[in-house]
Amino acid sequence: MSTPSPSDATAHRTALITGATSGIGAEFASQVAAQGRHLILVARDAERLAAKCEEVESRYSIHAEGLVADLLTEDGQQAVESRLLSHVDPVELLVNSAGYGLGESFDKTTWDQERDHWRIHTQVPLRLCHAALSTMLQRGGGRIINVASAAAFTPRGTYSAAKLAMVNFSEWANLHYASSGIAVTALCPGLTRTEFHERSGQDTSKFPRIGWLKAEKVVRQALSDSAAGKSRSTPSLRYKTARVVANVLPKSTVERVVDR
Numbered sequence: 080m081s082t083p084s085p086s087d088a089t090a091h092r093t094a095l096i097t098g099a100t101s102g103i104g105a106e107f108a109s110q111v112a113a114q115g116r117h118l119i120l121v122a123r124d125a126e127r128l129a130a131k132c133e134e135v136e137s138r139y140s141i142h143a144e145g146l147v148a149d150l151l152t153e154d155g156q157q158a159v160e161s162r163l164l165s166h167v168d169p170v171e172l173l174v175n176s177a178g179y180g181l182g183e184s185f186d187k188t189t190w191d192q193e194r195d196h197w198r199i200h201t202q203v204p205l206r207l208c209h210a211a212l213s214t215m216l217q218r219g220g221g222r223i224i225n226v227a228s229a230a231a232f233t234p235r236g237t238y239s240a241a242k243l244a245m246v247n248f249s250e251w252a253n254l255h256y257a258s259s260g261i262a263v264t265a266l267c268p269g270l271t272r273t274e275f276h277e278r279s280g281q282d283t284s285k286f287p288r289i290g291w292l293k294a295e296k297v298v299r300q301a302l303s304d305s306a307a308g309k310s311r312s313t314p315s316l317r318y319k320t321a322r323v324v325a326n327v328l329p330k331s332t333v334e335r336v337v338d339r
C-alpha cells in the first residue's frame with residue numbers, strides 16, 4: 080500500500096482545503112498552518128470562513144485566503160478549479176474534505192438529494208484532483224489528501240459506495256503518480272467528532288463511545304501518512320482492526336453489525 084515518498088525538495092508551501100469551516104477540514108487548516116504553509120480555505124459560509132482565516136493568520140503568522148464557493152454549483156467548482164490551475168503561488172497540497180451525510184436510506188431520499196450527495200463525495204473531489212494534478216505534474220511534485228471514510232469498507236448505502244470510489248481512485252493515483260513526486264492519500268477515519276452527524280440529523284446516542292475519534296488525531300495521522308507517500312490513512316488501531324475483521328466476515332454479517 081505504501082509508495083515512495085514524494086521528494087521534499089519541492090517546498091509544499093500553499094495548501095487548498097475544502098470544507099475548512101468545520102470539523103476535519105478546519106482541523107487540517109490549523110495543522111497545515113502550523114507547518115508554516117499559506118492557505119486557501121474553501122466553504123460556503125463566508126463569515127465562518129473569514130473567522131477561520133483570521134484565527135490561523137493570527138496564530139501561525141501565515142497568509143490565509145477564504146474562497147467562498149458552493150461546490151455543488153458549476154460556478155463554485157470552477158472558482159476552485161481555476162485557483163488550482165494557477166501557476167502563481169501554486170497549490171502544492173490539496174485536501175478534499177467538504178462533504179455531508181444524508182441521514183436517510185436510499186428509498187427515503189429524493190433523487191436530487193442522492194445526485195448532490197454523490198457529486199460532493201465523488202465528482203467534486205475528482206474534478207479538483209484533475210486540476211491539481213495537472214499543475215503538480217508540471218512542477219514535479221505535490222500532495223493530495225482525499226477525505227474518504229472507514230465506511231468505504233462496509234456496506235452502508237450510497238455514502239460508503241461514494242467513499243469506496245475515492246479510496247480506489249486514490250490508491251491508483253498514488254501508484255501512478257508516485258514516480259512524478261506526487262502522493263495521493265485516501266483518509267479513512269471512523270466516527271469523528273465534528274458537525275457531520277448533527278448536520279445530517281443522525282442520532283449519535285446509539286453509536287458506541289469507543290468508536291469516536293478526535294479530528295486532531297485523525298488529521299495528524301493523515302498528514303504523517305501523506306508525507307510518507309501512503310495511499311491510505313486509517314487513523315487508530317481500532318479502525319485498522321475493524322477493517323481487517325470486516326474483510327474476512329460475510330458482507331451480510333457486517334451489514335447487520337453496522338446497521339445496529
Ligand SMILES: NC(=O)c1ccc[n+]([C@@H]2O[C@H](COP(=O)([O-])OP(=O)(O)OC[C@H]3O[C@@H](n4cnc5c(N)ncnc54)[C@H](OP(=O)(O)O)[C@@H]3O)[C@@H](O)[C@H]2O)c1
Nearest residue numbers: 098100101102103122123124150177178270271273274275
Ligand atoms: N465526522 C465523521 O464521523 C466522518 C467520518 C469519516 C469521514 N468523514 C468525512 O469527512 C469530511 C468532512 O466532514 P466533517 O466530519 O468535518 O463534517 P462537518 O464538520 O460537517 O464539515 C463539513 C464541511 O464541508 C463543507 N461543505 C459542505 N457542503 C459544502 C458545499 N456544497 N460546498 C462547499 N463546502 C461544503 C462545510 O462548510 P459550509 O457549510 O461552510 O459550506 C464544512 O466546512 C466529509 O467528506 C465526511 O464525509 C467524516
